[in-house]
Amino acid sequence: MESILEVKNLTYIYSAGTPFEHKALDDVSFHLHRGEFVGIIGHTGSGKSTLMQQLNGLLKPTSGTVLLDGKDIWSDKALTRQARFRVGLVFQYPEYQLFEETVFKDIAFGPKNMGLSPEEIDRRVREAAGFVGLTEEQLEVSPFDLSGGQKRRVAIAGVIAMEPEVLILDEPTAGLDPVGRSEILGNIEAYRKAKNATIMMVSHSMEDVARLTERLLVMNGSRLAMDAPPAEVFTHAEELVAMGLNIPQVTQVFLALKKRGLDVKNVYTIDQAVAELNRLRGGASHA
Template sequence: MTPLLEVQNLSHTYSAGTPFAHKALEDVSFRVDRGEFIGVIGHTGSGKSTLMQHLNGLLKPDQGRVLLDGKDIWSDKKFTRECRFRVGLVFQYPEYQLFEETVYADIAFGPKNMGLDGKEIDRRVREAAGFVGITDAQLNASPFDLSGGQKRRAAIAGIVAMEPELLILDEPTAGLDPRGREEILDNIQTYRRAKNATVMMVTHSMNDVARLADRLIVMSQSHLVLEGTPEEIFSDPQSLVDMGLDVPEVTRVFLALEKRGLRLPRVYTLDQAVAALAALKGGARHA
């Protein structure tokens, strides 16, 4: 089966040919299958954001190709535009791109650009608002009267309303408090389940990707350095730390326990840790 998205030997240099030339991506290849939840991690400046902007055709690769459904997204102009809508990209701090007089109009901006008819636009706006928990009253309000977390969710709805097959989010929880973070992550899951969408999420929160992602991609210094399940990636915490990244705190606790001579499975979420230790306790009790 052709993967939903395939990136082949992608390279990109900013300001090529000037003294400020800067290689942002070098020979990056990976594939995304339908229905996957992929976490993208890497420190600032590792090339994550540049990579994301290639996936919906905002940036054109210097070398390499991006295939959507097996077709090069730059093969013809019409297809490039189509890709903008099939691959939805939520930028960092998306609330700063709100501009319409009402939340409704702002969410409708994307669907309108798709050339949909009024009835379909209305359906999509209301459905997208539903996914992110925006009420009907809020739809008629000015986006600038919403709270920080609500603005963020309204902005995400603007992308969701285009009903992209692949939803990409660049640090969707940055700067929010724990409750706001949870809400956004729940919204993403709701959309994913309802539409069978594929999701890629860039984040600095190891706890979040450990919990949510099926597969992780690790970027460092313009290269894709690691790729695998959370279990595989977090089994080598030292190499992550060397790249300036964190490991989930529970993984650290388990490593410390291992150092103290306890034999334990590798865990990376709280639930797994509790299950593993509860079993141990139970075992000890019955011994």
């Protein structure tokens, strides 16, 4: 797969030279490929949010480099600005950043800053609204009249409208009900498929990352502890627990079954569990 974003030996220190000095990132390196869905998991304070802000040039690394298409995003001012648009960042609780009079204007804020023509802005806003399931009528109302879940969609659309090649989301489903969660995750997946975009998602839900992602980055104590497909990451259950993380519930159940002597494979999604149980039942009926 073609690499789009590369992080090399990234270190970041907050408030250097004060009593509050804190190393938030310590020698982190990894690649992101085009069209990939990557998850980041890690305990609170493990450096996930700091890492995200390095990738689009909001924070400048203390040492190390961030390469977008092989070019250092800090090597030139224009490249830094370009990184803002090519790498879209959706913060935690993004609905608190809404400020415009109408949903349309708020989604258009990013594209406007890119200096696009009014027609192009219009097209992008409507397309982005479509991705997150907002209706035409909703584009003309005030974002503050919408429900919490809808505000979140508006905020995500505001970033999608810039059509970033890499979309980074910090817990996009925090505080939403189950229906809202699966809808937003579906929207994100739809955007990835339509634009062959790279998605990087911070999540505390092991079920979500197990189901959606192809690769997992595990952060622990400012360092990148693991970089592997979910199937592999979840085989290190004990290490994950030691990092204050967990494995999907269904994986826990299957590990317990294995302990009791049942011949099952490791699974980490519901679909795999169903297939595995069917296999067992099938095997039993044949015997």
